[in-house]
Structures are given as structure tokens and as C-alpha cells.
Amino acid sequence: MLDIKLVRDRADHVRERLATRGAGDETKIDEVLALDAELRTALSEVEGLKARRNAASKEIGALMGQKKLTEAEARKGEVREIGDRITALDRQRAELEARRDEILLQLPNLPHASVALGRTAEENPVIRTWGTPVQHPFKPKSHVELCEKLRLVDFARGAKLSGSGFLLYTGWGARLERALIQYMLDLHVREHGFTEVSPPYLVAEHCMVGVGQFPKFRDQAYAAREGLDDSSLGRLYLVPTAEAPVANIHREEILAADQLPVRYVAYSPCFRAEAGAAGVGTRGMIRVHQFDKVELIKIVKPEDGYAELEAMVGNAERILQSLGLHYRVINLCTGDMGFASAKTYDLELWAPGQGGWLEVSSCSNCEDFQARRMQLRYKDAEGHNRFPHILNGSGTALARLFVTLLETHQQEDGSVVIPEPLRAYLGTDRLVP
RNA sequence: GGAGAGGUGGCUGAGUGGUUUAAGGCGCACGCCUGGAAAGCGUGAGUGGGCUUAUACCCCACCGGGGGUUCGAAUCCCCCCCUCUCCGCCA
Structure with a gap:
């Protein structure tokens, strides 16, 4: 606010x-x-x-x-x-x-002065690019084909269970998903100084308001109800991101200055109804109603906000680099930014099978916009209560990471080579049809 | 889900209609005292808002949250939330 x-x-x-x-x-x-x-x-x-x-x-x-x-x-x-x-x-x-x-x-947050002016995603400046697109000496398959051949995801049965936009991971697919989650959590905890938390996946109304999801984007949330009681419908919401619970952990508190910075990393599934969107549309795993994500949250002094944002982007990039994936960092222009954000960097992975870029991470400094909504303050050196900056970033989203990993590291024989850091987590160095 | 007990300032703990515009204690900050410290004494200290050049006064609100009764509510009434104990159910 x-x-x-x-x-x-x-x-x-x-x-x-x-x-x-x-x-x-x-x-x-x-x-x-x-x-x-x-x-x-x-x-x-x-x-x-x-x-x-x-x-x-x-x-x-x-x-x-x-x-x-x-x-x-x-x-x-x-x-x-x-x-x-x-x-x-x-x-x-x-x-x-x-x-x-x-x-x-x-009313949305005010864009930071350093953010490029623009109206649409086409006007987002590319900040840097890492690596080069992998050149396959054959026509790369799409992740849908790879998933089916390797039996990693059962699209038809996922839809049978819950409708389109829901995935059933199977066998090595389920194991790869789990391995990725664990790998990313461990990296952020061990090397980037984050504290791991495991939050509720259902949150109360005030948490959704706190992060800026409500009241404006109420139609994008799944509402849960307790038992058979119709009157309880909408008292709890499935989290659209771990940001919803984790950023609110210290809501309505006054933190001591020496408690900052707070750095949390959390895994959660993310549920997005996307009502009003043109269906889930895209075949495969690009746009789904439920996906997994490892989320980074920071609560920092305002003077540290933007340095911490740069560091957070670096933390997310580290994941992609270590998996040998080609990506670029873009800065969302004023017209493309999210509601609560003052400045956002997106990380986009190159997906050879798609022949396009896929967003796997969005790192934002929301400044004091969310802190004010959730009455989160800290006491500064002069003893004044101030609103801290709250940052959130994906580190990173799954599904699309899964897609890119398969499409990038696929071999002509249809197998997929697993990047070195992931092998111990997955228990194999190669997925074979 | 049922029964009972609770929710007061940083902590503890009084307060069942009007010098409580929240006692006392602990802890905290500053000052006095001291060679220095402790003890002792004194002063101060919460959150949000209004007014304001002002983080000075002054004013309003806040005793889990929301309503109500009253000239007046921490205190009485109603609804809700949370915590604890026991029971039930259950992973």
C-alpha cells in the first residue's frame, strides 16, 4: 500500500x-x-x-x-x-x-527510478545473457515428447485426475522433481545463507492482502473450505507462491535492527487458478495450475534493499549456471511489472525444444509496499519504527526448469544427461528411454 | 467436534463501572551518588493517528478482534479468534 x-x-x-x-x-x-x-x-x-x-x-x-x-x-x-x-x-x-x-x-507500487519506461514485455531491457544456446546435431525434441518417451510425466492421467493444467509425475520424473527441489534448497541454505522454512500451503485472507495478492487478484486464487460448511468457503486460500505465507511470517511485529537482514528459503507447491486467462492452453508443462517452486524471501533495511535484490538475482542465477542452462536476465519495464514490485528482474531459460525463452524466476524488491500492508516494522538505530524492504525471488520455479533441463541436455538417442551437481540427488547420471 | 481455564504494557502481575488518562515488581535508558561499579534515590520510556516547522506541546484511539449497554467500559452483555488442559476423531 x-x-x-x-x-x-x-x-x-x-x-x-x-x-x-x-x-x-x-x-x-x-x-x-x-x-x-x-x-x-x-x-x-x-x-x-x-x-x-x-x-x-x-x-x-x-x-x-x-x-x-x-x-x-x-x-x-x-x-x-x-x-x-x-x-x-x-x-x-x-x-x-x-x-x-x-x-x-x-493501487500498485511505484516503480523505482531505475526501471525502464515501457508498456509491454517487448520493451523489457535484457541486462545480460549467460552461456550460449546448446547446438544439437539433430532436431531437438520438445519436453512433451521427451516426457512421454521417458515416462516422466503422464499428462493424460494428470488431466483425468484434476483437469487440464495438472500434472502427474511418474517414476524418474517424480524423482527428478524431488531432486531439483532438494538440490536448490540445499544450495541456498549452504552457500547463500538462507534459513529454510516450510510454511502452510493454505493461508488466511490477511496474508493475501499483505503481499498484495488481494483484493485486486482475488479471482486468481483457489479458495478452500472446511468440511461441509459452505459459510467457511474462502476463509483459507491455496498459496499462489510461498511468498504469501513466508513474507508474512513477521507481520505485525517490530523487529530489532540486529535481526535484519532476514533471509528465508522455502519450497512450496504453487496453485494458480488464473481465472480469466485464455485457458491453460499451452500443451505440456509451460503453464499449469499447480507447480513447485523454491522461493527466496528477504526482509532488509531500506538502504540495503537494492544491493540485496542484485544478490538475490545472483543466487537464482547460480542454480541455472550450475545446471548448465542458457539464460538471460531481463529487467521488467514499468508497464510489465507486478502489482507490489518497485523493481523486478526476470530470469528466462532458453528452451531448445520450444525455440523460445521461459521465465523461471522473478526477483522483486517491493520496498515497503508489503511491509506497510502487513504492519511489519523494525526499530532503527535512532529508535524509530520504520518499514523494511521486502524482497521475493524464485530460486527457482520448477516445471519450466524441468522442461528446459530435458530439452537442453537431451541426446540424439532420446536419453537425457543429468548435470553433475544433480546426480547425487537423483541417483543416476542419465535418463534412458 | 465437545467440556473447562485463560488472553492486560519488553516480561511478570494487580485491577469485576468513575483520583487506573493500567498499581506493584523485574528488566531497560538517562541522571544523581561513587575512584569505578553495585545498592540506593530521581526521571523517563509503548503503538497508531490528528494538529504542528517539530521526533516539542496538546488531543484521540488502543487491555486478543468486532459489536452492544452506559454520562463513563480493561471491568457488564453478545459474536468471533487464539492459547492451554481433558475427551472424541484422526495421519
Whole structure:
């Protein structure tokens, strides 16, 4: 959520930054300002009345102590009237506040000044490229064909169980998925200084609001219900990413400065309904309703936010490099960035069988946008409570990593060579049809 | 799911309608004292918001959350959440 004080004091700046996203949100600032002004007028008035009531009630107490009951009764009538005005005015105040905050909760974060201006993904600058596309001396197969030949994923039966967009991993496929998860977790814990956590896969409403998923993207979440009780529908949501629970771990806390930086790594399955999207569409594993992901979360001092973002991208790149995969780092332009983010790097893998790039990681600094929503603060050296920066990054998403791994390391005979670091985890150096 | 007991400031722990605009204790910060320290004494200290040049005053709100009763609610009433104990169910 944007800081209302920033909106008040630097409305033009806020409008200008919002406009760079190209969604027209800057037009809502006038309404926010108007509601905010009205709100503060009502607030001053109602607080003044409350001060009067508090004083008068105290006097009544004193009068009754002195047994001046007639006088006390007279004052009661007077105070009751003040009370009625407070009730009415307070209701109005609450409504104004709700309306103001409803808009504020739907406004995206302001893009950082270093982010390239642009409207679509085509305008995302490529920051760097690592490796070169693998040159197969034969026509590379797509992952769908490889998965079927190697019996790694049973697409038909996955769909039979849960519909399109759900995968049934089988045999070495299931083992490869598990090996990748464990490999990535271990690397981030052992070499990158992250603390492993294993969060709930269902979260409460306030966690979804905290990370910026709700209220705007409510239709993309799967809602769960308890038992047969219809009224409990929507009280818990399947996590769209481990970010939802993990970033909220310290919500509503005031951390000591020496607790920062906090660095967590978590595996979770990710559930995405993507309602409104043009179906799952793509054949195979590129776009699915459930996938696995190893997620990195950092909570850091604002002055460290952007250095930590660069480091996080490096942590994710390390995974791809160690698996011998060709990738590029792009910086999302203002029009392509996610709702909560101030700056985002995407990591895209080259998939020979697809002949295209696949996003496997998105690393963002959300600055204080989420911290404000979840009331997460830390006490700085001067003893002031400040909102920390919260960063999230995939390190990395599976499914697409799985796809790229197969397509990159496939051999002419249809086998797939497993990259060296993964062999101990998987228990083989090659998958053979 | 059922029964019972609880949820108060950094911690502990009083408080069942009005000098509690939360006692006392511990811990904390600063000061006095001391050669230095401890003890002792004194002062201060929570969160959010409004007003404001101001992190100065002043004001409002906050005793798990939300409603209600009342001139006045930590205290009384209702709903919900969480924790603990026991039972049931269950991996």
C-alpha cells in the first residue's frame, strides 16, 4: 500500500510514477485526496467531541462522588447528546476511511527510478545473457515428447485426475522433481545463507492482502473450505507462491535492527487458478495450475534493499549456471511489472525444444509496499519504527526448469544427461528411454 | 467436534463501572551518588493517528478482534479468534 502521507505531500510525483505503469491508476489519486481531506475534517471534529465527552464524564463522576445527584443527572443529558453526535460522526469517519483505503489497497507500487519506461514485455531491457544456446546435431525434441518417451510425466492421467493444467509425475520424473527441489534448497541454505522454512500451503485472507495478492487478484486464487460448511468457503486460500505465507511470517511485529537482514528459503507447491486467462492452453508443462517452486524471501533495511535484490538475482542465477542452462536476465519495464514490485528482474531459460525463452524466476524488491500492508516494522538505530524492504525471488520455479533441463541436455538417442551437481540427488547420471 | 481455564504494557502481575488518562515488581535508558561499579534515590520510556516547522506541546484511539449497554467500559452483555488442559476423531 502506498503511504498516504506520500500521496498527500507529493501527489504529482505519485501520479507521475503510477502513470508509467500505463494502467491509468494515476487518475484515482484525486479521489483518494478528496476522501482523505474529508476524512481528516471528520476526524478532527469527532476527536474534539470525544475530548469534551471524556472531560464531562469525569466531572459527572466527581459530582456523584460528592452526592450532587441532581447536577450529575443534568450533565448526563448534555453528554448524551454529545454521544449521539459522536456515534453519527464516527460512522461517517469509518466509512470515509474504508472508501479511501479500498482505493489505496488497489493501487500498485511505484516503480523505482531505475526501471525502464515501457508498456509491454517487448520493451523489457535484457541486462545480460549467460552461456550460449546448446547446438544439437539433430532436431531437438520438445519436453512433451521427451516426457512421454521417458515416462516422466503422464499428462493424460494428470488431466483425468484434476483437469487440464495438472500434472502427474511418474517414476524418474517424480524423482527428478524431488531432486531439483532438494538440490536448490540445499544450495541456498549452504552457500547463500538462507534459513529454510516450510510454511502452510493454505493461508488466511490477511496474508493475501499483505503481499498484495488481494483484493485486486482475488479471482486468481483457489479458495478452500472446511468440511461441509459452505459459510467457511474462502476463509483459507491455496498459496499462489510461498511468498504469501513466508513474507508474512513477521507481520505485525517490530523487529530489532540486529535481526535484519532476514533471509528465508522455502519450497512450496504453487496453485494458480488464473481465472480469466485464455485457458491453460499451452500443451505440456509451460503453464499449469499447480507447480513447485523454491522461493527466496528477504526482509532488509531500506538502504540495503537494492544491493540485496542484485544478490538475490545472483543466487537464482547460480542454480541455472550450475545446471548448465542458457539464460538471460531481463529487467521488467514499468508497464510489465507486478502489482507490489518497485523493481523486478526476470530470469528466462532458453528452451531448445520450444525455440523460445521461459521465465523461471522473478526477483522483486517491493520496498515497503508489503511491509506497510502487513504492519511489519523494525526499530532503527535512532529508535524509530520504520518499514523494511521486502524482497521475493524464485530460486527457482520448477516445471519450466524441468522442461528446459530435458530439452537442453537431451541426446540424439532420446536419453537425457543429468548435470553433475544433480546426480547425487537423483541417483543416476542419465535418463534412458 | 465437545467440556473447562485463560488472553492486560519488553516480561511478570494487580485491577469485576468513575483520583487506573493500567498499581506493584523485574528488566531497560538517562541522571544523581561513587575512584569505578553495585545498592540506593530521581526521571523517563509503548503503538497508531490528528494538529504542528517539530521526533516539542496538546488531543484521540488502543487491555486478543468486532459489536452492544452506559454520562463513563480493561471491568457488564453478545459474536468471533487464539492459547492451554481433558475427551472424541484422526495421519
